[in-house]
Amino acid sequence: MRNFHxxxxxMPVLALLLFFIGGLSVSAQTGxxxxxxxxxxxxxxTQELEALAEQYGAEQNVDFLxxxxxxxxxxxxxxxxxxxxxxxxxxxxxxxxxxxxIDIGGREVYLAGFGTAERTLDSERVDLVLDQIIPExxxxxxxxxxxxxxxxxxxxxxxxxxxxxxSIFLKTWFHLAIALLLAGIIVGSMLYNAGGRVTxxxxxxxxxxxxxxxxxxxxxxxxxxxxxxxxxxxxxxxxGGGGGMTGGGRSFSGGGRSF
Amino acid sequence: MAFDSDSGHLSCPSxxxxxxxxxxPEQNIERKFGEGEAKxxxxxxxxxxxxxxxxxxxxxxxxxxxxxxxxxxxxxxxAPAKVIxxxxxxxxxxxxxxKWTRGGRLxxxxxxxxxxxxxxxxxxxxxWLYDIEGEAHIQAIGTQVRTYQSGDTIYTETxxxxxxxxxxxxxxxxxxxxxxxxxxxxxxxxxxxxxxELKDFRMPYLAGYLAEKYDFDxxxxxxxxxxxxxxxxxxxxxxxxxxYSSVSYTNKQIDxxxxxxxxxxxxxxxxxxxxxxxxxxxxMNGQTGKVVGKPPISAGKVALWFTGIAVSSFAVMKAIAxxxxxxxx
Numbered sequence: 001m002r003n004f005h006x007x008x009x010x011m012p013v014l015a016l017l018l019f020f021i022g023g024l025s026v027s028a029q030t031g032x033x034x035x036x037x038x039x040x041x042x043x044x045x046t047q048e049l050e051a052l053a054e055q056y057g058a059e060q061n062v063d064f065l066x067x068x069x070x071x072x073x074x075x076x077x078x079x080x081x082x083x084x085x086x087x088x089x090x091x092x093x094x095x096x097x098x099x100x101x102i103d104i105g106g107r108e109v110y111l112a113g114f115g116t117a118e119r120t121l122d123s124e125r126v127d128l129v130l131d132q133i134i135p136e137x138x139x140x141x142x143x144x145x146x147x148x149x150x151x152x153x154x155x156x157x158x159x160x161x162x163x164x165x166x167s168i169f170l171k172t173w174f175h176l177a178i179a180l181l182l183a184g185i186i187v188g189s190m191l192y193n194a195g196g197r198v199t200x201x202x203x204x205x206x207x208x209x210x211x212x213x214x215x216x217x218x219x220x221x222x223x224x225x226x227x228x229x230x231x232x233x234x235x236x237x238x239x240g241g242g243g244g245m246t247g248g249g250r251s252f253s254g255g256g257r258s259f
Numbered sequence: 260m261a262f263d264s265d266s267g268h269l270s271c272p273s274x275x276x277x278x279x280x281x282x283x284p285e286q287n288i289e290r291k292f293g294e295g296e297a298k299x300x301x302x303x304x305x306x307x308x309x310x311x312x313x314x315x316x317x318x319x320x321x322x323x324x325x326x327x328x329x330x331x332x333x334x335x336x337x338a339p340a341k342v343i344x345x346x347x348x349x350x351x352x353x354x355x356x357x358k359w360t361r362g363g364r365l366x367x368x369x370x371x372x373x374x375x376x377x378x379x380x381x382x383x384x385x386x387w388l389y390d391i392e393g394e395a396h397i398q399a400i401g402t403q404v405r406t407y408q409s410g411d412t413i414y415t416e417t418x419x420x421x422x423x424x425x426x427x428x429x430x431x432x433x434x435x436x437x438x439x440x441x442x443x444x445x446x447x448x449x450x451x452x453x454x455x456e457l458k459d460f461r462m463p464y465l466a467g468y469l470a471e472k473y474d475f476d477x478x479x480x481x482x483x484x485x486x487x488x489x490x491x492x493x494x495x496x497x498x499x500x501x502x503y504s505s506v507s508y509t510n511k512q513i514d515x516x517x518x519x520x521x522x523x524x525x526x527x528x529x530x531x532x533x534x535x536x537x538x539x540x541x542x543m544n545g546q547t548g549k550v551v552g553k554p555p556i557s558a559g560k561v562a563l564w565f566t567g568i569a570v571s572s573f574a575v576m577k578a579i580a581x582x583x584x585x586x587x588x
Contacts, residue, residue: 159586170580175577183566183567183569184565187365196551199450202494206431206491211428211429211495214425216423217421218401219420221400223419227414230413
């Protein structure tokens with residue numbers, strides 16, 4: 001009886017606590033991460049992406065924003081997304097964000113990192129993310145492109161700033177392959193040498209006084225020259241690499257592509 | 260009297276009397292049988308008949324254990340020119356072998372104690388040493404590659420050169436074992452011997468050891484010695500052509516002739532070792548103590564070493580990746 005009573009006393013406190021936690025996260029992410037002004041997503045997709053962006057955003061402590069438009073009002077896509085972000089940051093006070101902008105009118109895409117994301121998702125990493133989403137952009141899977149952006153950026157942001165997260169030296173399969181190769185070579189040579197090693201060398205029996213080059217001649221014969229063009233930048237063409245500054249004075253890392 | 264590897268003299272095990280082999284009078288070595296006579300030998304110590312294989316030139320009497328040198332098998336065409344005497348005594352050979360078994364990282368635990376030596380035989384193995392003289396005529400095409408960039412074009416410029424070389428070759432005392440019984444690979448691995456201790460052959464060096472006469476003469480073995488030095492010659496040739504990014508030979512003509520041959524006896528300890536109901540044979544260089552031969556391999560240890568190295572190098576790489584990238588997976 002007493003136990004029962006105790007439980008009832010605690011219930012309101014628990015409810016209050018839950019409300020507080022929930023309230024906090026609600027006020028942090030107010031459900032305005034997806035701004036699909038061009039109408040590229042279905043309602044269901046918007047909800048799913050919103051949830052995804054919220055989840056990953058909480059982990060990385062940034063807002064993953066998605067902005068689509070069919071008209072940049074005469075501005076460049078960088079200027080348009082800069083104005084958008086200035087407005088949003090001024091009104092919400094949230095400065096750390098990753099913003100994917102699609103201008104379906106100009107068929108351009110721009111990915112930018114603001115605040116802490118300017119460092120954790122620097123322009124090189126932006127370029128890597130763009131490499132991965134361009135195929136989806138070209139086939140019109142804009143929801144997938146944003147999902148890919150969120151997941152891949154989060155992954156990259158785990159790495160120390162300045163490190164190339166796609167470097168082969170950081171890949172587990174590479175570590176595994178080298179480890180197995182190394183073990184194979186070392187144990188193989190141990191097995192091979194178990195019966196005793198050959199320790200004679202080409203110099204062991206040579207008579208240095210009488211082994212010599214009697215005559216030699218090196219005559220130039222002909223030469224060939226082959227030319228190859230340095231490959232141009234990736235398909236679709238990139239622009240705005242390295243980031244920049246918004247009209248409101250916020251600096252960002254970023255890069256864009258046509259698709 | 261028998262050969263003593265420590266002093267390099269003949270010494271009597273009973274009274275300790277020593278004789279210098281280099282000055283030992285030739286007439287003291289008894290030649291009981293001339294060539295073509297009946298091949299029956301008697302022990303000078305106990306008179307028993309000694310039975311040997313046809314190649315044996317030095318052995319022990321199977322009755323009293325006294326050392327016997329079959330002098331007629333070491334004269335005329337069969338007389339060795341040079342010999343490297345044993346410098347590793349039997350006790351030292353046993354110790355060196357035991358030490359070697361302990362160093363086997365892939366051998367089973369029981370093998371590593373090295374205490375199951377069944378038999379150790381000190382043996383003078385017949386070798387031919389060849390002094391080889393020759394010349395090589397080389398024609399090759401060498402390339403030098405240079406790349407440079409101008410505007411948005413990369414130029415790769417390749418210069419071709421005709422390369423000629425005339426080379427005098429000389430190799431001294433390249434050995435090849437002349438005994439059919441001995442495994443060639445095993446004998447090759449015993450090399451090199453220190454030729455500064457190469458002595459003119461005197462029969463008393465053989466006292467107390469087994470010795471054999473050659474099965475193959477110097478003509479028969481020359482092709483083997485040729486195949487041995489061709490890689491050496493190739494290596495030398497490539498050192499004479501430098502400064503190119505690639506060299507392809509269009510003509511490589513190597514003539515090598517033997518200038519001189521020496522019939523020589525090299526000291527080898529044969530070690531017969533029982534392990535796991537199997538006899539393993541090892542050979543030890545009787546001058547340097549180098550051991551060769553296929554030891555038993557423990558599959559468990561091979562697996563252990565493999566996983567050990569793989570896991571630890573994987574861990575090291577992961578640690579470095581973590582330190583650099585800040586991400587473990």
